[in-house]
Amino acid sequence: MSNPYEYLYIYYLEGIPSSLDPAIKESTFIGNWEEDGFSFLFFSYPHDDLINEMVAREDHLSLIDKYEMTSDQWHGDKIESYTAGSLVISPPWKIPFVNQRNLTHILLDPGVVFGTGRHQTTEDCLGYMEYLCRKEKISTVVDIGTGTGILALGAAALGCDRVLALDFNLLAVRTTLNNIRLNDFHDRILAIQARGEAFMAVPAQLVVANIHYDVMKILIEAPEFVEKPWLILSGLLKSEADKVCERLKEKSVTLVERISPDGVWNTLLVQGRSVPTI
Incomplete structure (x- = not known):
């Protein structure tokens, strides 16, 4: 299994979309982070046309910026397995073989959330x-x-x-x-x-x-x-x-x-x- 968020296309909007067009939901849309009247829309493929159409349709929205980066860049570090006490925490696409009875495995897919x-x-x-x-x-x-x-x-x-x-x-x-x-x-x-x-x-x-x-x-x-x-x-x-x-x-x-x-x-x-x- 490979990292499904290997590359991110992020649209930073002022305003919260009233609703997401079905065309957006059916695209390579990952999710929308909404906070304090602003939105970050995440995709695994660029969708400039869809975003521009949405901004033109909803007067309260405006596109502030667009970013292209890897998921490692977004999270500020490589998404890798690590050990914390008796816990081994791994992304589901990079599970290590650790055969020790005193360790417990956790799968963690951070998506685009910090x-x-x-x-x-x-x-x-x-x-x-x-x-x-x-x-x-x-x-x-x-x-x-x-x-x-x-x-x-x-x-x-x-x-x-x-x-x-x-x-x-x-x-x-x-x-x-x-x-x-x-x-x-x-x-x-x-x-x-x-x-x-x-x-x-x-x-x-x-x-x-x-x-x-x-x-x-x-x-x-x-x-x-x-x-x-x-x-x-x-x-x-x-x-x-x-x-x-x-x-x-x-x-x-x-x-x-x-x-x-x-x-x-x-x-x-x-x-x-x-x-x-x-």
Whole structure:
């Protein structure tokens, strides 16, 4: 199997298309990333005519730019297999032969969504998840801002029974659903398009949030958030992590550990108000 996204043609639009013409959906269309009133339409083959027709038809749309690049360039790194603790994470078109009883394989097709798993924050979250799962039985997990679903997949692979994967971006949720299918985790992971703060009341032993600080500072104000037994918080620069730590201290929760292996990104392991078993 070869990489289906080996080369990308990306159309950057101001505005959100009202609907996609059937001709676009039937073409080599990969997906549409929508955010803050802008759209990125991804194709595996150029479709200038289709895009120009759509922009001409919908007055609120305008084409800002067009990009041609490899998927490696889009993701900022090669999409390759790697090991994180006891997990081997591989794209479905490049599965290594690793015959070791103590390793668990995860297939991850990132599509065009950021999150191949190689970012420092992702590896740190996976490391803390494995630490907790080795210490006690973690049955229920909420993954906020799931992206490609890598942390939800990791939770399921580590033995968690019920994982709720949330992302407000529809393309991210669709990508996660595809990865759930690839790993046959339908019975363990539920992926939903939603904002994390809307699901804070959902019972869970562990909440993982690898997200922007602007979202994090809203989440930590939810009363139910700090009631969870365990929190893994990441995606934070030093000054942002300082603010989160200070606010958590005011809420009387315990910072178990704070790490920043690369000196840039910070990840926090937090014990909430509900007392865990270890």
